[in-house]
Amino acid sequence: MSVHKTIQAVTDRIAARSELTRRAYLDRIDHQKSQGVHRGTLSCGNLAHGFAACAPADKAQLAGNKALNLGIVTSYNDMLSAHQPYATYPDLIKAAVREIGSTAQVAGGVPAMCDGVTQGQPGMDLSLFSRDVIAMATAIALSHNMFDAAVYLGICDKIVPGLLIGALTFGHLPGVFIPAGPMPSGLPNDEKARVRQLFMEGKVGRPELLEAESKSYHSPGTCTFYGTANSNQMLMEIMGLHLPGASFVNPGTPLRDALTREAAKRVLALSAEGNDYTPVGHIIDEKAIVNGLVGLHATGGSTNHTLHLIAIANAAGLQVTWDDMSDLSDAVPLLARVYPNGIADVNHFHAAGGMGFLIRELLSGGFLHNDVKTVYGKGLESYAVEAKYIDEKLSFEPAPAESGLPKVLAPVSAPFAKSGGLKLLKGNLGKSVIKISAVKPEHRLVEAPARVFHSQAGLQEAFKAGELTGDVIAVVRFSGPKAIGMPELHKLTPALGILQDRGLKVALITDGRMSGASGKVPAAIHMTPEAMDGGPISKIRDGDIIRLDAEAGTIDFVGNEREFLSRTPATEDLRPEHEGMGRELFAGFRSLVGPADRGASVFG
Template sequence: MTHLHPTVHAVTQRIIERSRPMRARYLDLIERQRDAGVDRSRMGCGNLAHGFAASGEDKAQIRAGGAMNIGIVTAYNDMLSAHQPYYRYSEQMKLWAREVGATAQVAGGVPAMCDGVTQGLPGMDLSLFSRDTIAMSTVIGLSHGMFEGTTLLGICDKIVPGLLIGALRFGHLPAILIPAGPMPSGLANKEKQRVRQLYAEGKCGREELLEAESASYHGAGTCTFYGTANSNQMMMEMMGLHIPNAAFINPGTKLRQELTRAAVHRLAEIGWSGDDYRPLGKVVDEKAIVNAVIGLLATGGSTNHAIHIPAMARAAGIIIDWEDIDRLSAVIPLVTRVYPNGSGDVNHFQAAGGLSYVISTLLEHGLLHGDILTIAKGGFADYKSDPRLIDDALVWEPAPAEPLDDTMVRPASNPFQPDGGMRLVKGNIGRGTFKTSAVDPSRWTIEAPARVFSDQNDVLAAFKAGELERDVIVVVRFQGPRATGMPELHKLTTPLGVLQDRGFRVALVTDGRMSGASGKVPAAIHVSPEALGGGLLGRVRDGDIIRLSAEEGSLEALVDFDEWESRQMADAPLPPIGTGRELFAFMRHGADEAEKGGSAMLAAMDAFV
């Protein structure tokens, strides 16, 4: 038996000890909800009749209450490619539930917004708080007390964390996350990036850029780069919340359909009336959260999860911070290179061995908790296998013994780099996240004069005017949860990449977010505390020399101490209005810091849970 790596053990114990009081309260809550909460057996006749009035042929079964009724929470809409495949899932799932004597109803729908659509637009200011909205929408759907289990249908950036946070407040129910899979590969990623840079430099027009983007994002399914959406799917596998290896099977295939069918059948087996009860709140424990972090580090996943993981953990009574992630990053090897960290996309990754191989090699080297409770019958060991259809029957085969393409996947004994590439940087400016996995090591330390902005559009204007043609650290502040809702600043990736390609030493420092698709430019992001409300990023001035170093873990303004201490904070811009942003003012005002998850909802919850 392989022994667990001592750092993985130590970090896990650190989280367990820190979380002990809060986790105990959470487990007590879900036990009370199981024993005395709202369910069909305790409902009044009028309440229950309302709940099954439109259930057609399932009405008698739901009324009798003798079998599981599955609550489907869906993020379906047909504007977003990732969620369009969910169109017929609920009707199919009702049929599959009947196959095992269960029933299913759509408990509710949740919003699903796309950072790719709203990049650089006012709607992006709603993005982070859409996660809280999704969590609350999930809670409203499940609050009717009609269900003994739930399936969560969602994929993209804030949607999976929001669904999980909401479902965890009903942690006495078993739950399974059901993905829909990535779209087939389109335009090669290097070609897409080439056209983007040409457009940023004014060397091609909008029509050529739109054609390239359309050839990349071209059909139903998740975007194929390894950003936040696909990192979500990886983490659900690492936590044992998917049917094994369901993450990256394309939509519209027989295999995809059979995996969803298997999820419905399996959920019916793990309810509280059987002998294999697996409540969500016990599946998501400290070890599962650590596995999610390890998966993120080993695969070079999205930096957005430095915010989402603490938020998801809190919903289960678990406290994790960036120090924990940093300590794990120092010992977890990077074993995949998926675009933007490499040339191939998630379809190529799946073909090269995918998550089954990654999980297998990490377990072999003692770098994952193999003893977590999962929704799979055989436990976490089941996630070392790949689903196949043989004579129309769904079977699982062992992961490949070796990677099928070592430019995309490698064993933990021969990784792309020895650490996980997500480091904590801290100093007199604050604490932030630096993702090194896509950055050339020669640029892991940047020391240069600051140019300070309060809006990413001003950065773009300065770039077009030639004002950034030098070594520079671009500071974009007042982008945190309380100031603007923490929008993603992905539009800065291309111009900063152009400056870097021209030979300048450049970096970004911001209290905002960067995309899960951010790449080669060094950046300290999520800087916390944020500038609004007294964060020290508010003291930085144009021309200050800033030193950002992943190797040293430092984020410092090299300013005389007395001068630094005497500086006034910069004035904050007016709060955003329009596009409905004013309706989210209460969330901005109540939001806590990024390291705790950037959530108003969870900050309020902590006061009494």
């Protein structure tokens, strides 16, 4: 099947741009593979430490250096709903691999924080940096060199990107990502958003707000809106690192457990000891990255992945840019309407046909590369299926011919929009990204006076004080990676939404983040260069006229550009924002971190 010309052109230029760095990466992991798993060459003391806690049968297997040993890297904790189901996975995985004469060990744990808990709180300043901490923790877990393959247990915002970056540093090992699935549907997301807005307007109190939130986030499993966590799951499947159909199966079901057992067995079949050696570093190539970006655009996925996919690609020796993402967005049709891009949640998406239907439709339109390696087999077409559990057996059946919910999941012949949900904005204010799939066309062009804030709290206070009464482009700066770690500013959504509902022209410009839940108000986020680097955003003053045109992809100061650029950048004493809640420990990260358009990574 032929590939759309834009998809191929972007893929080719990524490959050309990355020729030297990709070759260096592949040489490195090939060298690691040639060194082998060192259980056979470990000293007796080393090996004894490595299996001291194992059951006698497993210890005998490892001592004989005959059994394959699977490493489990887990983000389990029982505070966060998405990760709580992982409590039982290690025992399930160990039992599954024993059936095929192998062993498994929990290699290590990684931190897993929740942006939903830390929204608007000091801990949010650690959120983005946690991705790179997780990558390092993954490397530490695997550094004992006891493993022939690994499985990665992770779901949410920074956890999956961090695990994958870490996995790619051990790219000679096969790896499968194992999800836990979304919680069953609770209070509809649009109703939750309505109550939040009523609370901001003072029309309901905290008890009513807490009741609505608790009915929305109500049980083990991932939150059901289509934010970064569920975008992660889509990416792992469309990039070939999940088993087919695994992304959105609810926790605690026989199908979920069957997929987990099969994933554990499958990854060992891909080890260097077999005939189908397929390491992570060979799966994640330029075609897989482009497939991930296509999936992101086709589903209106999280803006956070304009950072994460660049960092992931870089870990595999691939150089990806915002221009690549923007060109793909212009070519890829929008096929999904999941909150905040619609009223449905991911359970509805899955019931409508889910990932199997989406992949088949995108393949049929030439928007995906089929000739890729995956953990399930050669060719992405093997993922155009649904996972089923019938008569106590796991099976994969063809995806439905038609969408079960056409208002949620559309065929490629009748998309919701001809282009994807993410856009690159450029102009004399720098570069930023915007998610427009949830923004109505009439709100995508805003020209209005600026109102400048140096924190999201400042904007909220101005709103509560009744100071925002006219058209406004709110500028929230000194929220970038170097400034305070680039927190999400999602707490601003209700206030800005209220102003828009009052008939005002409203937009947001920030060097911070707005997450996968970016909603109906146009938000130019990840502004680069950031204010801490003296970028143009640091020169905006109250009353300056700013023009944001999401359709044209432009963002500009309107007026005397020479005078604007000659201004002295604003400064801010951020020392109070660098203390408390562990933020002191991340001074090194703030000094090392790169710009947003290069993934906001501390790894260069």
